[in-house]
Amino acid sequence: MSQGARQFPLESLRAVRGIRLLALETELQRCRERHAQAERQRDDAQRSLEQARHARENFAVDSWARLMGEVGPTALAMDRHERRLTLLDHAIDQCRLTCELQNAACEEARAASEAAARAWRQARSKLDAVDEMKQGWLRDLRGRDELREEHNLDELLLRRNLR
Secondary structure, three states: OOOHHHOOOOHHHHHHHHHHHHHHHHHHHHHHHHHHHHHHHHHHHHHHHHHHHHHHHHHHHHHHHHHHHOOOOOHHHHHHHHHHHHHHHHHHHHHHHHHHHHHHHHHHHHHHHHHHHHHHHHHHHHHHHHHHHHHHHHHHHHHHHHHHHHHHHHHHHHHHHHO
């Protein structure tokens, strides 16, 4: 029997599915890394927002105490106090916006990671199915070889007995 006849008929499909699975594994790893990075950035943004809120709260309390500790707050001091609070509020709004953007990016990265995992599982299933077919084909091939050998042995014994 030629070597080509003893090659699994779906070997090229098996090879293609193996290559596809490797590509999907690489993509899955990239998506997971991107998701982890997005989570870190989201956490950093949330910490920045908390810090901005604390900075405003601390300034408001400390500045108000200084203003009231003086003989009487001047219009200029009150104006500076209010402007500073406005700047701190703006910083909080910027941090909140950054948090929202990072939350959206994190959710997008999570969804991409889940989609990559689904694609990988599907490709793994397809490759497993072809591998099972190959194992069955190999068992059948061995069975045919064993039958052929048995048949040849029977024929040899029959010829010897006929002599």
